[in-house]
Amino acid sequence: MHLSGKHAFITGGGTGIGLAIAQSLAAQGASVTITGRRIDVLKDAAASFGGLPLALDVTDPDATASVVEAAIAQNGPVQVCVPNAGIAEGKSISKMDLAFWRRTMATNLDGAMLTIQACLPSMLTTDWGRVIAVSSIAGVRGLRGAPAYSASKHGLIGLIRGLSEDYMGGPYTFNALCPGYVDTPIVTRNTDDIAARAGMSKEEALGTMVRSNRHKRLIEASEIGEAAAWLCGAGSGSVNGQTIEIAGGQV
Structure with a gap:
């Protein structure tokens, strides 16, 4: 229960990878806030581990700031920030319009930045913190037929690496989980x-x-959840600015 007393904030936490991470962190004692667009799904998910469900569209800057503020008011400073919300749609560049490109970036990259930006000030008031972004193997090697998705996930890794340099030497780490399918x-x-x-x-x-x-x-979603819990565990403080590739072998 090494996360007892710590607040984890997870976007896209109602299903899949986000829910698995929420359950793993809650099992280690964290108070967990999960967000997503569908409040009914969030409520059902939160009931499985005693979490706080809050509706949020991460592409909305004002909503992101206010929802994080509400979560902090109930659960305290965010010490584990997990920007996980994302969309995964394939479309070749010849069939892609600018609206599709911008929607992908707004959710997968802008949404992650806004989430971290809103959570980080509270984290910096504490003596320990973890930012664990959910990228993808597509952020490491690219995915055929999905250039927008690949670009957004590469950008997310760049964001994490930049932040790790900004806060190097402190008690806060920034890493990206990069699952395969x-x-x-x-x-x-x-x-x-x-x-x-x-x-x-x-x-x-x-x-x-x-x-x-x-x-x-x-890959089982629980495998990603356990990887996130490991990044919050004892001895993880020197893992910083890294891509944790979870794809069954070398990329």
Whole structure:
């Protein structure tokens, strides 16, 4: 229970990776706030571990600031900030319009920056803190057919590395988790999308994602949750500005 008394703030915490991280941190004693766009989903998720659900669209700067303020008022300074909210949609550059590009960046990169920006002042009033961004293997190597998504996740890693340099030597670390394909609702939606675009069966579409993970299986969301908990654990203070690649093998 090494996180007892500490407040974790997680965006996109109602399902998938965000929920798994919330459950892992709550199991270590943290008071956890989860946010997302669907309050009904958040309430059901929060009930599973005793968390605080708050509706939030991370692309809205004013809403992000006010929701973080409300979370701090109830749970205290944010000492674990997890910008996880994101969208994963593939579209080739020839079929991409500027609205699609900007929507991807607004959620995956701007939303993460706004979340960190709102949480960090309270963290800096404490003697310990962790910022754990959820990027992707696509942020390390790029993803075929998804240049906007890849760019947003590369940008998120750049943000984390820059912040790690800004606060180097202090009791705060900044790292990025970079999963491969995880068994979440996003993969289910992507399976349908790939099947439709490529003219293949859903089983064949799922197989392309499974084969992209080096160990040839989907990653469990709980594996990402445990990695986040490890970054909050004893002995993690020298892990800073890093990409933690969770993809079943070397990238």
